[in-house]
Amino acid sequence: MLKDYVNGAPPYLNNFVTGDETCLYYYDVRSRRKNQKSIRKKMILVFLTVGILTRIVxxxxxxxxxxxxxxxxLTQVVKQLKKLxxxxxxxxxYFHHDNARPHAARLxxxxLENAGLKLLAQPPYSPDLAPCDFGLFPLVKDKLKGRKFRTDEELLAAWDQACAELPExxxxxxxNDQ
Known part of the structure; x- marks a missing residue:
């Protein structure tokens, strides 16, 4: 796949779906000196094409x-792709995710095979190559740092707003930077 990037982004980039999970904290201090996060957190899974395809809480x-x-x-991802x-x-x-145990399971x-999606393999023991981890998650989490959220709805609305504010x-x- 990297060979395809030699002359710019490959034509199938718009057919690329990637996903990963992250935790959103109800409070994450802005200061780097203090590694203080709230105990309360919410796990979300985000699937991207060029933009967010779906977010699952x-x-x-x-x-x-x-x-x-x-x-x-994945059933939601397939439904969204069919709708798109x-x-x-x-x-x-082309579907990509890391080698976490649930992602690598035969089941x-x-x-994916039954759904007809082509899986782009993640090399074993390699660093995570998902654009979420190095692109989306740090950008959005930085916007949420220093803010306190009382409810799931507040936290997720702030996440959605931060994503919506990212320019195209x-x-x-x-x-392209991955």
Whole structure:
């Protein structure tokens, strides 16, 4: 895939779906000297194309398992992809995620195969290559630092607002810089 980038972004970049999970804290101090975060946090999974395809919020203390990943996440991703391009087959999409156990499970790989999505393999023992981790998450979390949120709704609304404020050029940068 990296060879395709030699002459600029490959044409299939608009058919690329990537996802990853992160925790949002109800309070995360802005100062780098103090490593103080609230105990309360919310786990979200975000799937991107060039922009957010879908954001999935997990119930408190929910662990991401292969079954959970399929039923609560990937089924929504497939539904959104079909809605985005109703006339395209699923085999036009390239799907990428890291090698976390739920992502590498046979059950999940079978689901992707049955759905028709092509999986871009993550090299074993390599650093995470997901654009979420190096692009989206740090940008948005930086905007949330120093703010206190009382409810899930406040926290998620702030997340959504911070994402909405990212200019379109930044979305391209998130993919092109990876």
């Amino acid at each position: 997990l119930e408190s203390q929910r662990t991401v398992t292969a079954s959970c990943y399929i039923t609560e996440c 391009r109703p006339r395209s087959g699923m085999d036009t999409w 999940m790989q079978g689901f 050029s930044k979305w391209q940068d998130i993919f």
